[in-house]
Amino acid sequence: xxxxxxxxxxxxxxxxxxxxxxxxxxxxxxxxxxxxxxxxxxxxxxxxxxxxxxxxxxxxxxxxxxxxxxxxxxxxxxxxxxxxxxxxxxxxxxxxxxxxxxxxxxxxxxxxxxxxxxxxxxxxxxxxxxxxxxxxxxxxxxxxxxxxxxxxxxxxxxxxxxxxxxxxxxxxxxxxxxxxxxxxxxxxxxxxxxxxxxxxxxxxxxxxxxxxxxxxxxxxxxxxxxxxxxxxxxxxxxxxxxxxxxxxxxxxxxxxxxxxxxxxxxxxxxxxxxxxxxxxxxxxxxxxxxxxxxxxxxxxxxxxxxxxxxxxxxxxxxxxxxxxxxxxxxxxxxxxxxxxxxxxxxxxxxxxxxxxxxxxxxxxxxxxxxxxxxxxxxxxxxxxxxxxxxxxxxxxxxxxxxxxxxxxxxxxxxxxxxxxxxxxxxxxxxxxxxxxxxxxxxxxxxxxxxxxxxxxxxxxxxxxxxxxxxxxxxxxxxxxxxxxxxxxxxxxxxxxxxxxxxxxxxxxxxxxxxxxxxxxxxxxxxxxxxxxxxxxxxxxxxxxxxxxxxxxxxxxxxxxxxxxxxxxxxxxxxxxxxxxxxxxxxxxxxxxxxxxxxxxxxxxxxxxxxxxxxxxxxxxxxx
Amino acid sequence: xxxxxxxxxxxxxxxxxxxxxxxxxxxxxxxxxxxxxxxxxxxxxxxxxxxxxxxxxxxxxxxxxxxxxxxxxxxxxxxxxxxxxxxxxxxxxxxxxxxxxxxxxxxxxxxxxxxxxxxxxxxxxxxxxxxxxxxxxxxxxxxxxxxxxxxxxxxxxxxxxxxxxxxxxxxxxxxxxxxxxxxx
Numbered sequence: 001x002x003x004x005x006x007x008x009x010x011x012x013x014x015x016x017x018x019x020x021x022x023x024x025x026x027x028x029x030x031x032x033x034x035x036x037x038x039x040x041x042x043x044x045x046x047x048x049x050x051x052x053x054x055x056x057x058x059x060x061x062x063x064x065x066x067x068x069x070x071x072x073x074x075x076x077x078x079x080x081x082x083x084x085x086x087x088x089x090x091x092x093x094x095x096x097x098x099x100x101x102x103x104x105x106x107x108x109x110x111x112x113x114x115x116x117x118x119x120x121x122x123x124x125x126x127x128x129x130x131x132x133x134x135x136x137x138x139x140x141x142x143x144x145x146x147x148x149x150x151x152x153x154x155x156x157x158x159x160x161x162x163x164x165x166x167x168x169x170x171x172x173x174x175x176x177x178x179x180x181x182x183x184x185x186x187x188x189x190x191x192x193x194x195x196x197x198x199x200x201x202x203x204x205x206x207x208x209x210x211x212x213x214x215x216x217x218x219x220x221x222x223x224x225x226x227x228x229x230x231x232x233x234x235x236x237x238x239x240x241x242x243x244x245x246x247x248x249x250x251x252x253x254x255x256x257x258x259x260x261x262x263x264x265x266x267x268x269x270x271x272x273x274x275x276x277x278x279x280x281x282x283x284x285x286x287x288x289x290x291x292x293x294x295x296x297x298x299x300x301x302x303x304x305x306x307x308x309x310x311x312x313x314x315x316x317x318x319x320x321x322x323x324x325x326x327x328x329x330x331x332x333x334x335x336x337x338x339x340x341x342x343x344x345x346x347x348x349x350x351x352x353x354x355x356x357x358x359x360x361x362x363x364x365x366x367x368x369x370x371x372x373x374x375x376x377x378x379x380x381x382x383x384x385x386x387x388x389x390x391x392x393x394x395x396x397x398x399x400x401x402x403x404x405x406x407x408x409x410x411x412x413x414x415x416x417x418x419x420x421x422x423x424x425x426x427x428x429x430x431x432x433x434x435x436x437x438x439x440x441x442x443x444x445x446x447x448x449x450x451x452x453x454x455x456x457x458x459x460x461x462x463x464x465x466x467x468x469x470x471x472x473x474x475x476x477x478x479x480x481x482x483x484x485x486x487x488x489x490x491x492x493x494x495x496x497x498x499x500x501x502x503x504x505x506x507x508x509x510x511x512x513x514x515x516x517x518x519x520x521x522x523x524x525x526x527x528x529x530x531x532x533x534x535x536x537x538x539x540x541x542x543x544x545x546x547x548x549x550x551x552x553x554x555x556x557x558x559x560x561x562x563x564x565x566x567x568x569x570x571x572x573x574x575x576x577x578x579x580x581x582x583x584x585x586x587x588x589x590x591x592x593x594x595x596x597x598x599x600x601x602x603x604x605x606x607x608x609x610x611x612x613x614x615x616x617x618x619x620x621x622x623x
Numbered sequence: 624x625x626x627x628x629x630x631x632x633x634x635x636x637x638x639x640x641x642x643x644x645x646x647x648x649x650x651x652x653x654x655x656x657x658x659x660x661x662x663x664x665x666x667x668x669x670x671x672x673x674x675x676x677x678x679x680x681x682x683x684x685x686x687x688x689x690x691x692x693x694x695x696x697x698x699x700x701x702x703x704x705x706x707x708x709x710x711x712x713x714x715x716x717x718x719x720x721x722x723x724x725x726x727x728x729x730x731x732x733x734x735x736x737x738x739x740x741x742x743x744x745x746x747x748x749x750x751x752x753x754x755x756x757x758x759x760x761x762x763x764x765x766x767x768x769x770x771x772x773x774x775x776x777x778x779x780x781x782x783x784x785x786x787x788x789x790x791x792x793x794x795x796x797x798x799x800x801x802x803x804x805x806x807x
Contacts, residue, residue: 066775
């Protein structure tokens with residue numbers, strides 16, 4: 001079918017009987033409308049031009065007149081004579097007072113934003129070459145540096161002598177552009193905020209520890225009966241080590257999904273991190289809570305999941321703490337009791353220990369019990385060290401290890417997240433930090449001389465002069481190079497006294513040790529710390545890095561943080577690097593050190609000491 | 624047909640003046656074309672009909688002045704364009720009224736029941752300026768210069784839009800044919 005012929009055929013077809021009837025009906029309406037308008041004294045022609053559109057011969061003049069009526073500016077350009085003229089409206093759009101500046105190519109281009117000039121000229125030339133109409137939006141920089149957005153509609157006209165010129169019709173669309181930009185900005189902002197909901201765990205989608213704590217607090221305030229069930233899944237680390245973090249995340253999601261399906265509607269489930277799930281069982285007597293908890297545990301621990309071809313069943317223990325109106329504790333106390341119940345389950349080998357029937361202990365008793373547990377761990381050497389390799393991108397090899405503390409608890413190894421926060425609250429962290437520091441300095445002697453170790457220090461220990469003296473003594477005793485030791489301080493840890501912390505850190509640097517700020521970007525004090533404390537390295541928060549490939553906002557933040565840190569002469573380290581794509585992106589941004597499962601998993605220190613694996617570039621990093 | 628209408632008019636209102644008969648001839652010659660033009664421009668049949676009636680009301684009101692134009696239908700299309708722009712602006716200000724949408728979805732191809740509707744749908748798929756040029760030049764029969772004067776653009780622009788518009792229409796016609804062929 002030829003389109004043009006088809007259009008002509010339809011156009012010349014006579015009206016159908018139906019169309020003729022519609023035409024007659026419309027004519028009656030038109031007469032009635034006209035009569036009504038006249039009787040009401042209305043002028044149907046108001047605002048309309050009654051002149052003959054075909055009487056204007058000069059098309060430049062005609063277009064300029066129409067543009068003027070519409071409040072648009074026009075300019076004409078004759079390439080042969082290089083003559084340019086513009087209307088008064090055009091001068092105003094360009095930011096000139098009418099008649100004050102002669103129209104010329106230079107005065108027009110002078111007002112165009114530097115980045116838009118080439119494109120504008122290209123569009124004018126394209127219109128002249130092809131005779132086609134073109135459109136382009138440019139930025140106009142007015143006096144005072146104010147920028148406006150102007151849309152040009154460029155047409156070619158022919159003069160009487162056959163020469164061609166361009167007539168441009170210009171409309172100031174700044175308001176429209178600004179409105180669109182604002183809509184886009186809000187859309188992007190919503191996207192960013194929605195993808196990282198503040199109180200949700202990104203892996204399981206369940207509420208996180210902070211929110212779970214708030215939920216317990218709320219339940220306690222209402223005085224209702226209920227219980228908190230803390231389930232500790234033991235084989236998460238094992239799965240991560242054997243099958244990788246992705247499978248481990250899938251495994252956690254499966255457990256979360258099983259729990260979500262099995263729990264009662266008004267219960268609350270949270271993921272507290274490190275393989276720990278919390279359930280707030282509402283409106284239950286202690287005995288009923290025990291029955292519900294046992295059923296839930298049966299469901300979780302009996303279910304085998306097939307994840308990417310691997311059969312896995314969750315193993316672990318649980319602790320149950322019922323509460324009622326007479327229970328004298330806050331949410332922290334409930335969680336401490338639940339944690340102790342889990343600990344007791346691990347040591348006794350029972351799947352669940354319930355505090356049902358036990359007289360609620362006072363907060364002092366509770367604290368003493370925890371203190372005793374930490375002291376026992378230190379005395380009986382239940383703390384142990386793991387190491388995770390850190391890859392230096394400029395050297396293309398592992399040059400550092402981070403030492404990671406673990407607590408042996410009834411056959412399971414607990415990560416710091418499970419005991420450090422409580423130890424900090426109970427004032428026990430100093431003893432743990434001392435143990436860690438001692439181990440780190442001793443371990444330096446076992447590693448190759450070009451290997452450096454990074455060790456975590458609690459923010460609470462900054463200012464501890466006894467610890468400082470001990471570090472100095474041990475470095476001298478073991479004759480190790482202090483430059484090989486970097487102390488990491490987590491950003492989220494509350495540094496109580498900035499001046500005290502500054503003195504402590506300055507002394508550490510005087511000794512020759514290095515300092516790193518951990519989890520940068522996750523807390524509130526980051527920039528204050530950067531300005532006030534003498535850090536050598538900043539470790540970007542793992543959540544920022546883990547979502548890097550999917551989240552544009554994370555990319556923008558990370559790239560600019562690295563640039564900023566580089567200008568402050570601070571080296572950047574990234575954690576949670578789980579694949580080569582993230583590593584390549586971080587390399588492109590200028591990050592110096594990377595760490596994560598792609599580089600190497602945490603293993604007992606002995607696995608890395610003596611050259612076993614250390615210093616080698618991981619296979620994935622050799623490219 | 625105008626003779627018939629003139630007779631009808633005389634029957635209803637007594638003897639019709641030459642001006643009235645002249646207006647009716649003008650109306651009958653342009654009614655279908657203007658309606659099709661407005662429908663293809665806005666896709667909203669009700670709005671197109673309202674605007675068309677308004678344009679003819681204005682023509683009726685000032686027929687003495689308009690009839691002496693070299694080609695009164697040129698003025699009619701200019702006026703209809705202006706009235707349609709007003710209606711669309713008003714519709715944007717009153718989005719809650721479900722009947723006034725400036726981008727009312729034109730019927731899908733499988734609902735096109737006759738050639739007239741197919742043409743309106745095809746033109747509605749073109750960029751607005753191309754659609755106007757193709758309609759005025761090819762369907763209504765205005766010359767390129769007249770079309771340029773109606774739309775207040777350069778003649779070169781009309782040429783350019785006519786060429787690209789017809790190319791696009793040809794591609795769409797081919798796709799429609801393939802679709803009909805596939806449907807048996």
